[in-house]
Amino acid sequence: xxxxxxxxxxxxxxxxxxxxxxxxxxxxxxxxxxxxxxxxxxxxxxxxxxxxxxxxxxxxxxxxxxxxxxxxxxxxxxxxxxxxxxxxxxxxxxxxxxxxxxxxxxxxxxxxxxx
Amino acid sequence: xxxxxxxxxxxxxxxxxxxxxxxxxxxxxxxxxxxxxxxxxxxxxxxxxxxxxxxxxxxxxxxxxxxxxxxxxxxxxxxxxxxxxxxxxxxxxxxxxxxxxxxxxxxxxxxxxx
Numbered sequence: 073x074x075x076x077x078x079x080x081x082x083x084x085x086x087x088x089x090x091x092x093x094x095x096x097x098x099x100x101x102x103x104x105x106x107x108x109x110x111x112x113x114x115x116x117x118x119x120x121x122x123x124x125x126x127x128x129x130x131x132x133x134x135x136x137x138x139x140x141x142x143x144x145x146x147x148x149x150x151x152x153x154x155x156x157x158x159x160x161x162x163x164x165x166x167x168x169x170x171x172x173x174x175x176x177x178x179x180x181x182x183x184x185x186x187x
Numbered sequence: 188x189x190x191x192x193x194x195x196x197x198x199x200x201x202x203x204x205x206x207x208x209x210x211x212x213x214x215x216x217x218x219x220x221x222x223x224x225x226x227x228x229x230x231x232x233x234x235x236x237x238x239x240x241x242x243x244x245x246x247x248x249x250x251x252x253x254x255x256x257x258x259x260x261x262x263x264x265x266x267x268x269x270x271x272x273x274x275x276x277x278x279x280x281x282x283x284x285x286x287x288x289x290x291x292x293x294x295x296x297x298x299x300x301x
Contacts, residue, residue, distance in 0.1 A: 115278070164232065180231050
């Protein structure tokens with residue numbers, strides 16, 4: 073298993089500003105994912121961040137809005153840029169081992185409110 | 188088409204009773220994994236149970252069991268002897284494809300009644 077921490081755990085931000093969310097894993101992992109969960113909704117994958125390559129974004133998400141860094145096998149950041157109230161969500165990072173049987177472990181999430 | 192379908196937005200169960208949460212999936216990949224996660228009001232995602240597409244037996248983990256019907260492409264979660272602490276959102280997920288991407292259903296909100 074993997075233990076994942078996220079910072080900050082929650083934040084309240086003003087419209088037009090940016091917030092960087094950090095994700096730290098206690099072991100080296102190849103595959104890391106960033107999700108958004110809007111209030112009362114399921115998880116939506118933003119991007120897959122594998123170390124040593126550019127993040128792969130899902131439809132509807134772009135690098136200018138959600139830049140991601142993955143400098144090593146234990147750490148990643150997601151920035152929510154030029155925020156609007158529609159960005160108010162829980163942002164979760166997760167890690168998984170390769171293969172369809174690899175369990176996915178989630179961080180505790182970052183609760184973001186944009187005013 | 189939706190990869191994962193959960194048709195029960197909300198479910199109620201009496202404490203100590205069993206409850207089944209439905210999940211159907213759609214894939215043409217012969218190799219895939221099915222997962223159930225629990226999300227309490229605190230927000231963390233808690234892994235409950237896993238079923239591989241080639242597994243012959245239904246997965247069990249304590250009070251959780253997965254009713255895997257491959258031909259019907261269903262992977263229902265059965266919670267036995269419900270407890271008040273089981274009240275939460277439950278998400279079914281599938282992992283497949285060359286990128287091993289996870290797909291999540293819309294979730295079922297379970298409320299356990301004392």
